[in-house]
C-alpha cells in the first residue's frame with residue numbers, strides 16, 4: 001500500500017487535449033494473444049484475438065506519452081521521462097495531479 005496516492009489529470013502540452021490519458025510505453029515485452037478467429041480475404045489471413053496478456057519480466061519503460069497525439073513527455077532539459085518517479089515530478093510541476101486523501105482522514 002502506498003503512503004500517498006495521486007489521481008492523474010493529464011493535459012497534453014503538445015495537443016492540448018484535456019482529460020486525456022498519459023500512457024506508458026513498454027519495450028522488451030512478450031505479448032500473448034489468444035487466437036479466437038481467423039479471417040481469410042484474398043491471399044491474406046488475419047486473426048481476431050481474445051484475451052491479451054504480457055510477460056513484463058524483461059520490460060523496460062521506454063517513455064510516457066499522450067494517448068491522443070503520441071507525443072513523448074520530456075522534461076525541461078529535453079530528456080524523455082522514463083520512470084515513475086520522474087513522471088510524478090513532471091505531473092506535479094504542471095499541476096496535473098491531485099493527491100487523494102489517505103484512509104486516516106475518513
Ligand SMILES: [Zn+2]
Pocket residue numbers: 012013014015016017066067068069070071
Ligand atoms: Zn497530445
